[in-house]
Amino acid sequence: MAKLTVRDLDVRGQRVFLRVDYNVPLEEKDGKMVITDATRIVETLPTLKLLIEKGGKLILTAHLGRPKGKREATMSLQPVAVKLSELLGRPVTFVDDCVGVKVEQAVAAMKDGDVVLLENVRYYNEEEKNDPAFAEKLAKVADVYVNDAFGAAHRAHASTEGVARVVAKRGGKCAAGLLMERELKFLGDELEKPAHPFVVILGGAKVSDKIKVIDRLLEKADTILIGGAMAYTFMLAHGVKTGKSLVEPDHKQTALDAETKAKKLKVNFQLPVDVVVATPVDTGKLNKKGKPVFDFTNVRTVSGDIPDDAEGFGIGEKTAARYAEIIKGAKTILWNGPMGMFEDPRFATSTNIVAQAVADATQKHGAKSIIGGGDSVKALKKAKLGDQVTFMSTGGGASLEFLEGAVLPGVAALSDK
Ligand code: ADP
Ligand code: MG
Numbered sequence: 001m002a003k004l005t006v007r008d009l010d011v012r013g014q015r016v017f018l019r020v021d022y023n024v025p026l027e028e029k030d031g032k033m034v035i036t037d038a039t040r041i042v043e044t045l046p047t048l049k050l051l052i053e054k055g056g057k058l059i060l061t062a063h064l065g066r067p068k069g070k071r072e073a074t075m076s077l078q079p080v081a082v083k084l085s086e087l088l089g090r091p092v093t094f095v096d097d098c099v100g101v102k103v104e105q106a107v108a109a110m111k112d113g114d115v116v117l118l119e120n121v122r123y124y125n126e127e128e129k130n131d132p133a134f135a136e137k138l139a140k141v142a143d144v145y146v147n148d149a150f151g152a153a154h155r156a157h158a159s160t161e162g163v164a165r166v167v168a169k170r171g172g173k174c175a176a177g178l179l180m181e182r183e184l185k186f187l188g189d190e191l192e193k194p195a196h197p198f199v200v201i202l203g204g205a206k207v208s209d210k211i212k213v214i215d216r217l218l219e220k221a222d223t224i225l226i227g228g229a230m231a232y233t234f235m236l237a238h239g240v241k242t243g244k245s246l247v248e249p250d251h252k253q254t255a256l257d258a259e260t261k262a263k264k265l266k267v268n269f270q271l272p273v274d275v276v277v278a279t280p281v282d283t284g285k286l287n288k289k290g291k292p293v294f295d296f297t298n299v300r301t302v303s304g305d306i307p308d309d310a311e312g313f314g315i316g317e318k319t320a321a322r323y324a325e326i327i328k329g330a331k332t333i334l335w336n337g338p339m340g341m342f343e344d345p346r347f348a349t350s351t352n353i354v355a356q357a358v359a360d361a362t363q364k365h366g367a368k369s370i371i372g373g374g375d376s377v378k379a380l381k382k383a384k385l386g387d388q389v390t391f392m393s394t395g396g397g398a399s400l401e402f403l404e405g406a407v408l409p410g411v412a413a414l415s416d417k
Helices: 039-053 078-088 101-108 125-129 132-141 158-169 178-192 207-217 230-237 249-264 317-328 349-365 374-382 397-403
Strands: 015-019 026-029 032-035 057-061 093-095 115-118 144-147 174-176 198-202 223-226 268-270 275-286 292-302 311-315 332-336 368-372
Touching (some): 015 039, 015 132, 015 158, 039 057, 039 178, 093 101, 101 115, 125 132, 125 158, 144 158, 178 368, 198 317, 207 249, 207 332, 207 397, 223 317, 230 249, 292 311, 332 397
Parallel strands (some): 015 057, 198 332, 223 268
Antiparallel strands (some): 275 311
């Protein structure tokens, strides 16, 4: 059912408890923590501006890093308050706690349209435990609850789920922010009734990570294009040699079952016809985590068996060209999972070809293109095509769970329209 959004709310004079995703990357410079990428803060501005315009009192709550219940100074949201104030062009009061007297006093002093940011909610262990008493404490300053942190909605924590329940029990409204609204629209509604042809591109590392998504989308898609390391488990299941490639032998049957289901549902299910491989060589060095560092030599493209000494790093150009042709005819495109190890430029070509095809389908043929998954979004941005697609999810793990058809606790807690 459709969820209430901030557009539906009348918040004048009300205390709006707003859960945002301010889990930004920080770096220490001259003893101070500096934000290296403020994208997540910038993305919340439309929701904040709308609520300010509507005359609400905004009490922002967020987590940063994994302080595990301790007051970890390097994980304070204080620098975020400074940055937010700069971006918003108005004062943001920072409170160095998220519950208790200090919070209550700061909120009591607020006027309509004022903004307060509370300290890292994960300084308390009760947050991740979704402790009911802690949720009550947070809710002390909440008349209305808004969640704009889709990326945290797959976790039932006090600030993403518990507070909403307390507010709702009192008869208060719980709504989606504008960011959350977009995620629900594109990953939910648009894929529920997609315009056809609906082409799904699936890649990434493991079949086991994506099987639930494959299974659900087989019911809706016209075509499924498989790439990335996940393709090797399909090849293995067909008796093709995969050399040193990343495979999941325990999931051979999973792969075959997906293909059988595709046949039954008349879904065009495509596997790579060629693969870019390289020979890994141990450099004798260790990385920061103490794992051996490999270099790759003799990069080449093979079709059929992957040689014993070689490892696959993505779909070949013949496959990429085939996939690009299919993508160009699509009306709806969902992409989750890169076509290869795109982080290394030697293996990024096929992912870039597919990215360009998705961009062209969107810009030239009016297709709707939806990108889910943290690494897929990174790959698209790296190809400088992030602004050429219809929608890029901010959700990471949450978007994957949502695509699997799971009910996210942070979404379920919002009021129905
Ligand atoms: P997403 O975050 O978009 O859901 P995944 O996390 O499933 O995507 O997978 C992304 C990772 O898979 C990337 O780091 C990429 O390097 C890796 N990957 C893709 N193809 C291969 C391959 N052929 N060999 C090794 N790693 C691969
Ligand atoms: Mg990932």
